[in-house]
Amino acid sequence: MSNARRKISFQLNGATVSATVENHHNVVELLEQFGLRGARESCGQGLCGCCTILIDDVAVSGCLQLAAMVDGKNVCTIEGMQKNGELDPIQQAFIESGAFQCGFCTPGFVLMTQQLLDRYPDPDDDQIRSYLSGNLCRCGAYPEILKAVRLAAEKRKSAATA
Amino acid sequence: MKANTTQIGRSMPRLEARAKVTGNTEYTHHLKLPGMLYGKIFRSTVAHGRIRSIDVSAARALEGVHSVITGQDILALVPEPYFGPAFLDQPVLALEKVRYVGEAVAVVLASDPHVAESAVQLIDAQYDELPAVFDEIEAMTSEAIVHDVLKPSGTFPDLKHLVGRKNTNIALDYHLKHGNAEKAFAEADHVFEHTFKTQQVMHTPLEPMVSAAEPGDQRLTIYTASQSPSFVRLEIARLLGWQESQVRVKVAHLGGGFGAKLYIKLEALVAVLALLTRRPVKIALTMEEQFYTITKHPTTFRIKSGVNKDGRIIARRCDVWWNGGAYADIGPRVTQKSGFTSGGPYDIENIDIESFALYTNRPPSGALRGFGIPQLVWAYESHTDIIARELGMDTLAIRRKNILREGRPQATGTPMRSAEIELVLERVAARMKWDQPFDRGSGTIRRGRGLAIGYKAVVAPTTSTAMVTIAADGSCILAMSTVDMGQGSDTTMAQIVAEIMDIPAERVRVLNPDTDVTPYDMATLGSRSTYHMGNAVKLASEDARDKLLAMAMDLDLPPETTPVPELFRRKYGMQAGTVVGFGSFVPPYAPPDKTNGQSENITPFWMIGGTGVELAVDTETGHVRIERMINVVDCGTPLNPAIVETQLSGAAIMQIGFSMQEKMELDAGQVTNASFADYKIPGFHDIPPVFENEMVDAHQPGAPFGAKGVGESATFSVSPAIANAIHDAIGLRLTELPMTPESVYRALRILQNKPVEDE
Numbered sequence: 001m002s003n004a005r006r007k008i009s010f011q012l013n014g015a016t017v018s019a020t021v022e023n024h025h026n027v028v029e030l031l032e033q034f035g036l037r038g039a040r041e042s043c044g045q046g047l048c049g050c051c052t053i054l055i056d057d058v059a060v061s062g063c064l065q066l067a068a069m070v071d072g073k074n075v076c077t078i079e080g081m082q083k084n085g086e087l088d089p090i091q092q093a094f095i096e097s098g099a100f101q102c103g104f105c106t107p108g109f110v111l112m113t114q115q116l117l118d119r120y121p122d123p124d125d126d127q128i129r130s131y132l133s134g135n136l137c138r139c140g141a142y143p144e145i146l147k148a149v150r151l152a153a154e155k156r157k158s159a160a161t162a
Numbered sequence: 163m164k165a166n167t168t169q170i171g172r173s174m175p176r177l178e179a180r181a182k183v184t185g186n187t188e189y190t191h192h193l194k195l196p197g198m199l200y201g202k203i204f205r206s207t208v209a210h211g212r213i214r215s216i217d218v219s220a221a222r223a224l225e226g227v228h229s230v231i232t233g234q235d236i237l238a239l240v241p242e243p244y245f246g247p248a249f250l251d252q253p254v255l256a257l258e259k260v261r262y263v264g265e266a267v268a269v270v271l272a273s274d275p276h277v278a279e280s281a282v283q284l285i286d287a288q289y290d291e292l293p294a295v296f297d298e299i300e301a302m303t304s305e306a307i308v309h310d311v312l313k314p315s316g317t318f319p320d321l322k323h324l325v326g327r328k329n330t331n332i333a334l335d336y337h338l339k340h341g342n343a344e345k346a347f348a349e350a351d352h353v354f355e356h357t358f359k360t361q362q363v364m365h366t367p368l369e370p371m372v373s374a375a376e377p378g379d380q381r382l383t384i385y386t387a388s389q390s391p392s393f394v395r396l397e398i399a400r401l402l403g404w405q406e407s408q409v410r411v412k413v414a415h416l417g418g419g420f421g422a423k424l425y426i427k428l429e430a431l432v433a434v435l436a437l438l439t440r441r442p443v444k445i446a447l448t449m450e451e452q453f454y455t456i457t458k459h460p461t462t463f464r465i466k467s468g469v470n471k472d473g474r475i476i477a478r479r480c481d482v483w484w485n486g487g488a489y490a491d492i493g494p495r496v497t498q499k500s501g502f503t504s505g506g507p508y509d510i511e512n513i514d515i516e517s518f519a520l521y522t523n524r525p526p527s528g529a530l531r532g533f534g535i536p537q538l539v540w541a542y543e544s545h546t547d548i549i550a551r552e553l554g555m556d557t558l559a560i561r562r563k564n565i566l567r568e569g570r571p572q573a574t575g576t577p578m579r580s581a582e583i584e585l586v587l588e589r590v591a592a593r594m595k596w597d598q599p600f601d602r603g604s605g606t607i608r609r610g611r612g613l614a615i616g617y618k619a620v621v622a623p624t625t626s627t628a629m630v631t632i633a634a635d636g637s638c639i640l641a642m643s644t645v646d647m648g649q650g651s652d653t654t655m656a657q658i659v660a661e662i663m664d665i666p667a668e669r670v671r672v673l674n675p676d677t678d679v680t681p682y683d684m685a686t687l688g689s690r691s692t693y694h695m696g697n698a699v700k701l702a703s704e705d706a707r708d709k710l711l712a713m714a715m716d717l718d719l720p721p722e723t724t725p726v727p728e729l730f731r732r733k734y735g736m737q738a739g740t741v742v743g744f745g746s747f748v749p750p751y752a753p754p755d756k757t758n759g760q761s762e763n764i765t766p767f768w769m770i771g772g773t774g775v776e777l778a779v780d781t782e783t784g785h786v787r788i789e790r791m792i793n794v795v796d797c798g799t800p801l802n803p804a805i806v807e808t809q810l811s812g813a814a815i816m817q818i819g820f821s822m823q824e825k826m827e828l829d830a831g832q833v834t835n836a837s838f839a840d841y842k843i844p845g846f847h848d849i850p851p852v853f854e855n856e857m858v859d860a861h862q863p864g865a866p867f868g869a870k871g872v873g874e875s876a877t878f879s880v881s882p883a884i885a886n887a888i889h890d891a892i893g894l895r896l897t898e899l900p901m902t903p904e905s906v907y908r909a910l911r912i913l914q915n916k917p918v919e920d921e
Contacts, residue, residue, distance in 0.1 A: 024276060037192045038185020040417075042368045043449045047838040050368055078185035091183040095175050098804045101812060102648030103182030104191075104368040104417030110183060129846040136838070138368050138418050139648045140815030142849045144808055 008071035013080025021067040027053060030067035031077060038078035038107040049135030052108035053077050059115045078107035081114070089155035090114055090148075099148035101139035108135050113149050117156055123149070169661040170867045173804035176653045177672065178415065178646075190387040190414050191369045195376055195442035199228050200275035201435055203445065204268040204285045205454060206260035209296070209523040209831025210306060211289030213258060213267070220284035221270055226277035229439060230285070232268045233257040236434050240401050243434070247393065247425045248321065249333060249490040250313045252526075254401075254430045260289060261308055261488035262523050263831040264454025269435060271443060294523035294831055298485035299462055301331040301520040308488055308521035320753070321494065333486060334494035334519040336501045338759030340573045341512030343468075346477030350468030354549050358541035359898040361825040362460045362485070364453050365530055366843055367647075369417020371452060373428035374444035375436035382433055383410045385444075389423045389645050390685035391675040397426050398433050406677075409433075413675040416647035420816070421529035422456050423647070424687055425491060453826060453836035458530035459496060460485040463504070463541035468512075473553055473560045477512040480504035482538070484519050484527070491528035494519045499621050500534030502759055505573050506542035507583045507617040507770070508564040513573045515759070523831050532618070532874045533688050536817060536881060539616030540899065543882030547612065548895060557886065558591050561615065575760040581768035582796035585858045587615050589794045593854065594774040603891070606782045609789075610891025615772040616878030619765035620871060623751040624684035626694040630659055630702040632710065632741040634734070636726035638663055640702075643675040643683035644695045649873050650805035651691050655699045657801055658866055662703035681744075689769060689871025692801065696866035697747040706743025713741070749864070767862055770796040771875035773814065773883040775850075779891045784907030786822065786888060790852040791880075797872035798862035806872050810855040813876035819844040821881040825900050 009018035012034060019033050028041045028051050039062045042050040046061035053062045054076040081088040087095075090113050100106040109132065116123060116131040123131070128149045137145065181187045204221075218230040233255035236243045243254040256267045268285055272278040293306040301308075311328050314321035324334065347353055373386035382402075388394050391411040399406045416423060428445050435443040447455065461484055468477030482504055486493035501517035550560040565584050569577050590613050591597075603609035629641040640659050646652040656670035663670075673680055683695060710729060714721035717732050730739050749766035776790040793814045800806040823842050827835045835841045855876065861868035881899060889895050894909050911918050 022276075032192075036185070037188070040189075040191060040369070042370065042417075043838040045449075045837060045839055048368060048449075078183075082184060087180070087183065094183045095179045098173075098175065098808055100182055100648075101650070101808055102367075102369070102416060102418045103178070103187050104189065106182050107185040129849075133846045136368070136843060136845055138366055138420070138816070138843060139808075140812035140844065141808055142815060142844075142846055143811045143853055146846075 006068055008068060010070045010072060011074040013076055023068055025067040027062040027065040027067050027070060030070070031062065036077055036079050040104060042104065048105070049108040049112065050105050052111045052135065054111060054115070059112055078111055081110065089159060090117070090152040093148045093152035093155055097144050097148035097151055099144040100141050105135060105137045109137070109145055113152060116149070117153055121156065122153055167661055167867065169657045169667050170801055171803065172657065173802055174653065174657070174667055176650055177656055178652065188414050189369050189417050190372050190374070190385055191417060191446065193374055193385050193444065195374060198442040198444055199271040199273060199439060200278050201269045201271050201432065201443055201445040202275065202278035202282045203266045203451065204270065204282045206256060206263055206265040206267050208260060208289045208291050209263050210292040210294035211260055212292065213256060213260060214288040214290055216268055217286040218268060221281040224277065224281045224284060226272050226274055227281045228271040228273065230268060230270050231435060231438060235438065239434055239437055243401065244313065245397055245401060245426045245430050246315060246490055247492050248315060248318060248494040250315045251309055252489040254434055262525050264525055264833065265488065266431065269431065271435065271439060295331065296522050296524055296828060296831060298460060298483040298520045298522060301522045302483065302518065304331060307331060308523060331521040332518055333490045333521055334497050336498045336517040338502050338515035338573055340575065340760065343477045343479055343512040343514040346512035347468040350476055351471045352469045353466065354469065354545065354552065355464065355466040356545050356548060357462060357464045357897065358544055360461045360537045360540060361899050362524060363458045363820050363824045363826060365420040365422035366449065366452060367418030367420060367422055370447045370449055371423060371427050371455060372446040373432045374442060375432040376442040377436045377440055381408050381410065382436065383412065384429055384433060385412050386429050387416050387423055388413055388429065389419045389647060389687060390425055391643050391645065391677050392682045393425055393685055394429045395677045398429060401430055411677040413645050416645060419647035420531045421687060422452065424529055424685060427455060449838060450836040453833050454525050456491060456528045457487065457525050457826065459493060459527040459534060459537065461537040463538065465541050465545045467545065467549060469549055469553070473555050473563050475508055475510050475564050478505045478510045480515045482517045484517070484534070485522050485524060486519050487522055487524040487526040489526040490519065491526050493527055496529065496534040500538060502574050502764065503535065503617060503619060504538050504542070506546065507566045507615060509566045509570050515573065524828065525833065529687055531813060531816060532877045535616060535618045535874065536820070536877045539614060539878045540881040543614035543616065543879060544885050544897065547886040547889065558596050558613065561587055574754060574764040576762060576764040578768065580862050581617065581770055582858050582860045583615065583617060583770050586770045586772040586794050586796055589856055589858055590615070590772040590774045590792055593792045593794070593856065600776070603778060607778050607780055608891040609776065609778045610887045610889070611774065611776045612883045612886025612890055613772065613774040614879035614882035614886060618769045618874065618878065620690050620693065620767050620769065621688045622765050623748060624690060624694060625746070625748045626683045626698040627681040627746040628695060628698040628702040629681055630706045630743040632706050632726065634727060634730035634737045634739050636665060637669045638665065640670055640672045640699065641680045642695055642699060643677065643680045644691045645675055645686040647686065649809060650802065651686070654692065654801045654805065655695065658696055658699045659703045662700060662707055689873045691871065693767060693865050693870045694747055696869060698745040700866045701745025701747060702743045704743070705745060706741055709741050709743060767865065767870045769871055769875045771878035773879035775883040775887045777884065777887045777891065779888060779906065781892060781910060784903040784910060786901065786903070786906060788850040788884065791850040792854050793876040794856045794858060795872060795875040796858050796860045797875060798860050798865055798870040799868035800857055801867060801869045806857060807855055809872050810876040811853065813874060814880050815844050815849060817877040817880035818848060820899065821884050822900055823902060
């Protein structure tokens with residue numbers, strides 16, 4: 001075990017925070033220090049998407065990112081999606097479409113959907129499948145997730161024109 | 163029952179929906195206790211061997227390591243540290259012998275999990291290797307004997323005859339005899355015999371298995387991602403020689419279960435470690451380690467049918483070998499309880515079934531979404547299709563001719579009741595437009611379609627109990643030990659309470675299982691909760707409601723119209739007081755005759771699942787593209803249709819994985835693909851573009867509001883429907899799962915008489 005620790009500071013869901021981390025800690029462990037549970041390590045290889053977070057607006061697997069490397073970066077997690085206690089339209093769409101069962105993978109899917117809709121506000125089904133193909137749901141809620149993403153796109157559009 | 167329900171049949175979102183989309187759900191995965199030690203497991207590297215030595219000195223010396231515990235250390239606390247639901251065969255940590263690669267041999271404890279992980283690498287164990295056996299057929303006669311002596315647990319009286327049996331790998335042999343199969347085979351116009359195999363796969367819940375234990379004063383609290391809290395309490399108390407009331411088991415929502423998190427997995431280990439160290443201990447497995455913990459049975463199924471010229475099946479013989487791995491877990495129950503449906507949902511007057519649970523040196527096998535049924539349906543529905551094709555019959559027509567109809571005796575002799583087998587088959591056929599022509603493709607892309615139908619009996623006899631508390635404002639708390647692992651039981655059970663109490667389901671709070679508070683339930687498994695716990699919850703709600711009505715009568719208030727808060731105020735003088743209702747449910751059951759498996763009432767209800775598939779095969783690459791899949795089930799009357807729909811999709815998609823891609827590869831007993839990099843579970847691109855589910859119009863008598871279990875039904879028929887469609891497309895019959903592009907390509911080349919030469 002290396003005992004090397006370092007102090008880092010970064011933006012977490014819009015607030016400037018600092019933390020002491022060990023060199024081998026990953027970002028999921030870092031977020032646990034802040035009591036955040038939405039990014040979860042499951043496969044540990046960046047293959048399931050359960051630990052998806054956004055670093056400088058790019059979706060990444062938190063389990064593969066060393067905590068020390070987010071120093072000075074902007075980190076967004078599922079916990080930052082609500083605005084004034086209101087669910088994001090994507091979260092609302094996931095609820096209305098019943099797009100989850102156990103919910104362990106859900107934060108990852110929601111964040112990935114956010115990234116998708118930021119880039120392609122009106123995606124077709126192939127784009128949705130392709131964009132979300134790095135997230136796994138063992139409960140197999142894929143048909144409902146597809147519906148949720150379509151619904152989320154609608155909700156965003158109507159919110160934009162409202 | 164009221165004619166018009168307001169809460170039943172309502173597709174309300176899950177009660178915990180908001181927590182799940184905001185990332186706030188609390189799983190055992192996240193649990194941290196003050197002063198907690200993390201355990202990391204050192205595992206066997208040989209498939210079968212006597213432990214010569216375990217050197218833990220270097221691990222113990224590593225800075226930050228609290229302690230290293232081996233099987234020998236546990237003996238001081240638990241002289242007989244063996245557990246299991248059917249056989250007391252599995253040691254908490256290996257003792258004397260190891261029986262598979264990956265078996266837990268020692269544990270390192272440290273406050274920092276990374277330290278514990280590093281120290282595990284410093285442990286050195288030496289083994290005297292023994293011959294190992296991996297194949298279920300070889301295990302029948304192998305000289306490699308996995309367990310020196312059989313040790314059935316006391317839980318099941320019907321296993322008593324196995325006590326002390328030696329020199330065998332057969333944990334259990336099950337026999338069923340109905341009619342006279344031998345005579346009928348001699349009289350049949352045709353006899354067909356085929357053998358089918360299934361592979362070893364893993365549940366891979368995305369929340370990997372995790373348990374923690376916290377010692378108290380003559381008490382122990384276990385926090386665990388378990389589907390069976392009541393069993394954990396009972397089994398840990400038995401191991402420790404304690405009262406059940408000294409062990410408290412708390413379960414949060416599960417990040418998936420699928421049968422992996424049943425009985426004892428890590429609970430005995432953390433319990434013993436916490437008591438030895440007097441510190442809270444948590445062990446969380448990695449995805450890789452899950453593959454060494456519990457899996458689905460590989461099987462070999464030899465099936466033989468005697469058929470008349472007109473396609474009527476008059477005799478069937480089923481020989482099924484279940485590869486249980488190194489420890490029995492619930493395998494012997496799979497062998498029996500699924501064994502008796504091995505002949506399929508057909509009206510066959512003469513049937514013999516032989517079903518064997520075998521020990522081998524593989525990671526243990528247990529329950530996985532279907533409890534053995536998908537392995538059976540794979541064989542009997544592939545076999546049925548081949549028979550039809552050989553006789554020149556339509557594959558739907560042969561099923562129509564032989565289907566087991568209402569009132570007719572099943573192979574156990576139990577008459578079929580409320581089992582919509584025929585309706586499910588007809589709905590699959592109708593939605594597939596079976597009687598209409600379709601595009602068969604051309605060139606190297608060939609298209610085909612197939613269907614299959616399977617059935618399952620719910621496990622019996624089992625008990626559920628529940629408690630409903632009414633607060634003075636009329637809101638309710640439901641205490642039950644059913645575990646919500648994603649199937650939505652919290653929500654549907656709340657709907658039952660709400661319906662009886664005439665309130666919105668949102669006003670019902672469902673407690674997480676906590677054995678100090680939530681009453682006994684057998685376990686959350688085998689699609690039993692809706693019916694069993696649903697009945698218990700309904701009884702508890704009715705009990706509570708009846709107490710309210712009696713309270714109103716005592717107070718001379720009109721019982722039907724007085725609002726509940728008013729009733730409490732009048733009774734207690736203010737907003738105060740509590741009313742508690744209790745419900746207990748055990749359905750009637752007649753145990754099967756020991757010699758021939760016959761019973762008047764083998765199960766409380768039947769589940770039916772049919773699947774239709776249209777697909778395209780690329781004959782150049784062997785790639786199969788499922789273009790359309792229809793899943794039809796009889797689940798009685800759904801309590802929450804939206805949740806049922808998700809259960810159907812989820813079950814079918816999981817089975818698509820087991821049919822097309824998933825397989826644990828073993829090399830001398832070592833799993834070589836225990837990661838998502840090499841073991842691919844279904845992702846978005848693996849879902850058929852047209853994917854439809856249907857619940858047939860049905861009502862289960864004796865069930866809460868006519869609803870019965872549904873979590874497994876859409877797994878039953880997926881694999882054979884795909885194989886039958888591949889056969890339809892290219893005339894090729896696959897008899898082993900999974901049906902990967904490679905296996906299709908290799909089989910095609912054999913069919914073309916130019917087999918692929920291996921390098």
